[in-house]
Amino acid sequence: MSLEASSTIMYRGINGLVFFSRANQGLINIPEPRLNFIGRYPDLAASTNGIICCISMPVMKFTFQLCNPVSKDLVAISNPNRRLNIGLVFDPLNSPSHYMVVCPHTISGFMSSCDETFSQVYGFEVFSSRTGLWRESNAAVRIFNHSYPMKRSVFAGGKLYWRMPVDILWFDHKIDYAGHLRSPVKEKGEMRSHVEIGECRGELSYTTITNTDIEIWIVKAKKEFEFDWVKKYNIRLADILEKSEGLVIRRDEMRPLPFEWEGMVLFLVKAKRNGYIYTYYVKTGELKLFYKPEEMKVVPYFSYRSSLAPLPKLCG
Template sequence: MNAGDILFDVLSRLPTKTLLEMRLVSKAWDRLILDPLFVQAQFQKSGLALSGFMFQEKYQKCLDDIKTFTYMPIDADSKVQKMVFGFLPEDVVILQSCNGLVCCRSGFRTRQSTTIYVCNPLFKKWVSFEVAQLDRFSNIALAFDPILNTVNTATKFKVVRIQQLENEQEEMYYTFEIYSSETGTWKESNEVCYSDGNLLKNKGIYAKGVLHWLTDTDQILAFDTEKELSLLMPSPIPALEMFINPPGTCIGESRGLLHFIIICEDGIIVWCLDDYFETKWTHKHSKKLQVIEDENPNMFFQLYKNMQEKRVAGMDPCMDPLAFKDEVLLMRVYSTIYFYHTETSKVMEVCSVASLGPNPYVDPSAIPYSLSLIPLNVSLSQSDSNNNTNPSKN
């Protein structure tokens, strides 16, 4: 079968989860669905639907890493579960996901250098390479686009290491180091971005060939991985001091566009970035907290009132947006985790914060994940027969 066949055309329009079941029909269907040309066609026609979110805690005052993570499937019939990537040769910390591939790192205290893993949990395939020992001023992000990089010969991706440094004039700036799967080497980019902002959650959101980092200023740091150019973009609400209480914010990607989400006393508000050159943000969705509370009386109590009241300095906000992907917002409200669907304004309770572990409030990693048929056809690629539980089970 080839791209001109009716069966090829029909199957390539199905979501990944359905295709995993279709593989069981026959050996011929299995070969077709795993063929790199079919995988590329399916990605172009159907895209990758959000499967769930990975949540991993951090210890507050030590360098030790927490080995387990929590997987939260968006499928209402699937249960939240504790997991590890048992197919990898060691315990890892999850850094980011991009179009079905997940980027992880080894523990800080294992050796002088740090091992970076890029894997597809669905097939338990992975590649690994070394980077100089990371510190708290370093951040790792994955850039992978199957449309820009054909997968019929090799899976091409880039990993960017971003560091914040200080020069003799006490000016803060960011540097970029890039790993290419084609060459298997790191190279220092000539690009430098001057900024006093510190990187916050949702680090390294990939959209339209550009990685994005949310900062604690009113700006978003962007880095084009092909042109190796950086840009500081203003957020859609630059004057955050206009709010009575500092709002909760996060960034994410949906339908290929960067999104900016804010939760404040006015409600949940979502913008998408339509134009990079003019930094044109389009207001996409808003929902008042009072309306959310009225529509979900069994979930929320005095939500609007508590958001209006002045918070104590250092106190956790009663609402915090954690991650966003494909119109689904993962958020914490009081001590419970919820999914909020921006297209339907529906709220779904996921789990209690306490079930996530002893340190769920200390700068956790909340990462969207999508099932993907993308292979890892890289010369360094390795696989393991370890069959521990992983997100492909959902």
């Protein structure tokens, strides 16, 4: 039996996790969404290759809870510094007996007296299942803008990525090294809010909605620490709106979702208390109402690939 069964997108709803899959793919091995075996329902923090990481916040004690919702394997990890931004490394094909939890954090900040620019240095706390211990990584990154990583991380091509207001922070667990990428879309001093990152066929994807277009970019590695942005799709919003007769779509209420499925672009439209998720098929230009969330609030959307791979045991 294959280790990987189904690729979906999930978010935390009112009563638990909500899963939805691409229209032509059945939901296979999708777990019971309430995750009752965890106990008190925690906050969803990360998802990588079938393993979900949640943050549990009982009185006076923060913990990370890692689980495989299909097999119901569960392990609790201490969260001594109460980190909320995390990344999860798990590669069941190449390293099935090991996982890592990585937490970016601010080390220091500097204000230049010459041009009044602000920079911050980020470090990384790393937990390894091989040792059962936390350590401070040797990696450090200075970024010249006042920003902090968004909560949702993406594991793609062997690296962890976090989106920031302008940059994308990355960490390579194999060589304990980190860096940052500039956004492929030029900002004029403004924070771009309609942006989402994802993973498609092992590569980082970057989706943005501008005033006129939906743009999707893919990161291509040139050398070990050199990357190029390649524009994969450019979809005119005017073309989408032309096809939206009878659908609830307003340009100023559109929000991108992670680009995970080749040839399908997903976006969410807010409408009062409700929301609607649409798919646009790039090849045919077809627009469909894909899913209606049970509630409309700003929540992170995570990729989830159901897996029968067991959760590695803690050592140490």
